[in-house]
Amino acid sequence: KQEVTQIPAALSVPEGENLVLNCSFTDSAIYNLQWFRQDPGKGLTSLLLIQSSQREQTSGRLNASLDKSSGRSTLYIAASQPGDSATYLCAVPSDFAGNMLTFGGGTRLMVKP
């Protein structure tokens, strides 16, 4: 059974700092890995999806990498801003259609002005 872990559970950084969020998974036979953002009491917003054949994906100040062999993914946020404050979740699908996601517990990020 796939297990997804995110460390740290919470992170507080000053504005402008570059930071890395970690995600690990136990079964390396994944189809893809997706990073989401969740604001308090809200739904999830998809940030990046990395296919199993890819090593990384970039969107603006965000860069996600994937190392299947070690069961790890990282989300790099450059020049953090207070608006980046949210919970970040990673998820992997258990089916080829990609619609049965197993989520990590999330990292709650606070960026202080």
Added chain:
Amino acid sequence: KAGVTQTPRYLIKTRGQQVTLSCSPISGHRSVSWYQQTPGQGLQFLFEYFSETQRNKGNFPGRFSGRQFSNSRSEMNVSTLELGDSALYLCASSLALAGGSVTDTQYFGPGTRLTVL
């Protein structure tokens, strides 16, 4: 294009009652998945519907059920509510052309906050 919508946004029920939640996917999306989010268990997969058929099911009791209509809209029902059913219920839709692929991104709705008293 409108995003995933869920109704109602907030719901308060008492133990033993039943509840129905609704989800309208993004236009053209054929797959709808449901998730339960609680502080203790995090996000857990409930079930997924594609072309009006339940394709995947998570590890939840039979009190949790769902269906999908021909227009891809989906409903989930929880019968005989328990205090532990209090949670944020999220639905997600994806394009799922030809049944779906690993390149499909899931788009989530804002959720329905269910409180069971």
